[in-house]
Amino acid sequence: MVNRMLVGLFAAALTVGAAWAQGAGYIARSLHQPVPGGVAVLSLGSGATAPVVHYEGAQVMVVKDSDGSWVAVLGIDLKARPGRHEAQVKEGPNLRQLAFDVGHKEYASQHIKLKNQAHVTPAPEQLKRYEREYAEQMAAYGSFRESGPSNVLLDAPVKGRTSSPFGLRRFFNGQERNPHSGLDFAVPKGTPVHVPANGVVTIVGDYFFNGRTVFVDHGQGFITMYCHLDEILVRKGQELKRGDVLGKVGATGRATGPHLHWNVSLNGNRVDPAIFLKGK
Template sequence: MPRLFAVLLLCLSCSAHAADSYLTRLLNKPVPGGVAVIDLGTGAVAPTARYDGKPVLVVREQDTWRAIVGVPLSVQPGPQQVSSGGRTLTFTVGAKHYPEQHITLKNTRQVNPNPADLSRINAELAVQTTAYRSFSPGTPSNLLLDKPVNGPLSSRFGVRRFFNGEERNPHAGLDFAVPAGTPIKTPAAGKVILVGDYFFNGNTVFVDHGQGFISMFCHMSKIDVKMGQGLARGEVVGRVGSTGRATGPHMHWNISLNDVRVDPAIFIGAFQP
């Protein structure tokens, strides 16, 4: 009986420790398109963790290591598993409803591309997929991110999008309604790993913040950085525009974790359950 009591006390202590975690309070939104914060325990050496076969971001908070896991929009509510050090750690994904958005485009090729467009799109997708799968060893400078621009949100993450009445991929980032030419600043330190002008995204920049934690900015009127450039938090990466598939000037920002696009609102304290 005393031994059982001691085990119960240990479990309660671990639960309280997790509940008191700043990162858990800030980031743990385990829904489709959200983030799960997993306790990996204590230790002098950083553990590794994998989710869906891919490495995930691991950071140390005081004496505890935590995995910061991106949950795909396609995941159904229910149990999911992370592997670390020979262990299987289970977390539960809750439900979340995402609204619809209907957009009318004058350029019908942006809805139904022709064969030449599709060839270009597929080549560009391969390049961007490789960038999203980058996993550098550095720890991000900060996980509570700055807004890349100051302005109201015009479209939230995860919205089901219909272009000219036809459903396409859900919205994979946040849109900010700000004027053309507004400077876009990186929300955390990082390295530029991709720069390009793409069919759907227009002028685009990828910034690697470390361990698969990546920002993507697109539709820019101007790019102010180069491939391989190191950036301090708050440096300008480009200017707001409406290049690519866009109906007007705005700033589109993606966040990717373990090659999963997640809601950037989580990292700026603007998440809506």
């Protein structure tokens, strides 16, 4: 009975959230999917200046929606527990808590066979390399530039079939590893990869798992990553415009064939890129 009541409360909370989003601006209507690995769009009113919002210690994106109101666009960690969450909103000297509800979502499983056993169970020296690369990536995900983004509704970086959705529980040669943190596009080697919003290149690397990789910072904690590239056509620190080509699809790193792995991060949390795709 208690479980049924909790499910009912979460469903009611999501219904209220959906009703608010339907009556709100374009960004809220398009992006508000408050589940683990999803996005919450929180209404902040129509003050003269943008409030400053933090969630779980990280500053989050605040932009004006089409109805003229300020909204916080925050990413929810894939491991977040369903239930009541809070963001902290600072407006001048005033600080308040803004509550919202995170619903439940089940993600599917995927079993992958790899020929290179080192990509399943790396040797100690490979683990040290991975740890260095991981720290570099976490620093890039945690950056927050005050300006931007140019847009939050995105075009896909390549045109083609999506082969692995976000959030899959992944098993490599029977061993469970971290859930899939992005969206995979099964497209031919050499396919140009386009940046979906203005930004600055923060990482150009060749990583153990990700292969040739590019990170783009779009501003306000909105970061995108592109990996397994065959060729990189940009440099660190380069400013990019929406539609620019940053590289070409490949199969470098831990990959079973040519594809683009694309992920989106908000306030340090990887979230489902499909949420941001126009015309989805």
